[in-house]
Amino acid sequence: MRLIAGLVALLSVLCFATVASAHASLVSTEPGDGSVLAQTPKTVQLRFNEAVTPAVIRLIDAAGRTRDDAAVRASDETIVITLPENLPRGTQVVSYRVISADGHPVAGSMLFSIGAVTGAAAIPTNAGSVSGLIWLARIGVYLGLFVGVGGAFFATWVGQTRSGSTAIIAATVVGLFSAAASLGLDGLDVLDLPLPDILISTPWKAALATSLGPSLLIAVAAMAAGFVAQRNRSVRVARTLSVLAIAGAGFSLAASGHAATAPPQWATRPLVFLHGVGVAFWVGALVPLVAMTWRPTPALLPVLNRFSRGAVPVVAVLLLAGLALAIAQMESFRALVETKYGIILSIKLTLVVALLGLAALNRFRLTPALAFDHLNTRPLIQSILIECMVVAGILAVVAGWRFTPPPRAAAVQPPLGLHMHTDNAMFQVLVSPAKVGSDSFVVQLMNGDASPLSAKEATLTLSLPELGIEPLERRATLGADGYWHLRDVPIPHPGRWHLRIDALVTDFQQITLEDDFDVPAR
Structure with a gap:
């Protein structure tokens, strides 16, 4: 138990070491965006609503040249670009790509003119070239954390069986590879690099320097613990590792992302942890239950009853935590249909309601029916398989939040x-x-x-x-x-x-x- 407490404490330090206030938004510039100046200013200052880390800052002068003689430094919420003295007269473009506290890149540009307004040069970008791969990798990480880690926890504590072990291990392996891929792909996104550059070290180092780095490292540790727990023959060791694994899944989610960095973090980070652990407990049970109901034995009904009793308080905490996090992210009820983030949340809520309906059907009708005929598991198998499809839809939808700032951040607009x-x-x-x-x-x-x-x-x-x-x-x-x-x-x-x-x-x-x-x- 001392070992468990020590490892949990270490995970806590890693998870909560990053202190932030929100998803970064540009709030002001100096000189003002679109301003016309008589002379070249000494500096350009970009002020954000939270401390940011500069990733890529480009100065494109009025002649369309990208200048490499502009010095960049960061000071809390402000990025200061020291300009060269020999800028040509006309419109200059400052393109920025900074790292928000939630680990996501924030990009934009501002213009100012020296003497007169002229046509501004187009800014080359690789935005969107890796977005689809980032989305797929994020789904893979979710599979590893929820199906893999959650399945290992169910198998050692609730089911006490190796049913579904192959699928659980496969999900864990997919999660491990996806975590590695996610790190490299997010590094490309941070630095706005093309896909072939994933073969060099630069994007990997850039991603590790963001809050996503610790989050993925914790996820890898959690999935590795779940993998060993699933294969270990010692019940005591397997249970210990599965507890560490499911706690690591919660800490991984609480270390980065929109929800975890929403203020006040003393509340949102623990809520994300509880939400993540609850999802892993619920989703992790589905694969083993499908395997057990496919080849039913008299031991199936006691397992279903144990899971049902444990799921009631877990799902209650999961729903309350999710509701609190949704309120923290949204500005109003209208944002549910007026913003991309809100639309994703609305779709998720619809699927969650469907999932709750299936869970109620299983608990109050299909599971009690097995007491009369434990071999008639076909209706229950069909219901759980539909649950699996709904869960897959939820994970696919939620992975889209990676590219969509919440209304609380989008509400901050430049002057x-x-x-x-x-x-x-x-x-x-x-x-x-x-x-x-x-x-x-x-x-x-x-x-x-x-x-x-x-x-x-x-x-x-x-x-x-x-x-x-x-x-x-x-x-x-x-x-x-x-x-x-x-x-x-x-x-x-x-x-x-x-x-x-x-x-x-x-x-x-x-x-x-x-x-x-x-x-x-x-």
Whole structure:
């Protein structure tokens, strides 16, 4: 027991060593995305809503050349790119690929122009070239953790039989190979490399440096323990290893991914652990039960009764943990049908309801019928086989979450950019978050040639004519960055707001530019 406690403690340290807040999203850039500057800035700063690790940062200048003389460094939530001094005039592109705390790559780009706006160069990408393989590898890992590890636990503790051993071992082997493949493929995705580069060490090292690395290592350890437990003749050793294996399956899932890194992590990580262990217990029983019902003996009914008694509290915890995690990920009920993540969750919930219906049928009707005729197992076999197909559908659907950020992360949007200009002046305005409530504005004042415009005062005026809201005036404050800032500006209603910027250049000269922007409903 001391050995078990020590290994579980070690797995706990590995699992919870990564501290994070959410799926990363870009929240602001400096200079602003789409801004026009008179001179080359010294740096470009990308600010995210959590600490990120830069994977690939590309600077494509106005001539379409990828520059290798731009230095990159990370500081908590900010990526700082030091620019070369000899950038040509025109539109520059900064393409970024960073690693979120949940182990998934987050990619995008921002543009800024020096002197004037020109056509931006296209950015080459390998995105999507390995997505299908990543999805298949993830399903393979699930098979190893749930069918392999869960099956070993059922065989040693509940069934006390070797029925279905061949299928359990096969699932474990598939899981082990899939875990290795998943590591290399995710490394390719992180660095945006083509598939042939899986033969070099670079993508493997990159994947190990993310939270996915420890997660897959724990999964491999869990599947290896389950494999040995399934083949070991000693009941005591097999049971010990199967407990470690099923705990490792839970820790592996809790070490990485959208759900595990959702705040507050002191709650979400244990919930993912409980959910994963519950799934392994339930799914792991299906293959051995099919094998036992295929060749029924008098021992079948006691095994089914033991499993039914244990499954009730396990499934209850599984469902409650899953419900809590779904609430943590979703912004609203509408997200179930309005977002890709929500659609996947809706499909999963539908399949889970079907699975619960089959489980109830087995427990309350088909299993009691065996007390009268233990050889009439055909209806039960058919029901369990349908359960297996439903489970396969759930695993295939859930593997798609790897490519879909949850609504809680997708809700973080970059600032809304407005560009107003005349022959004599250009104003760049960033509105964040451009939603009903309290918003912030950043105003960049420029002359017609994109050189900085000095002003004594800058005033912002908002109005919503369609609802009869009269002009709301706020005076801006000049920041150390040379931009004019306004914070906590109220936007009480959705609609098409009218914005006016008045820049007092001298006591006798004022420049006024106006534009409209849309504020969506909540």
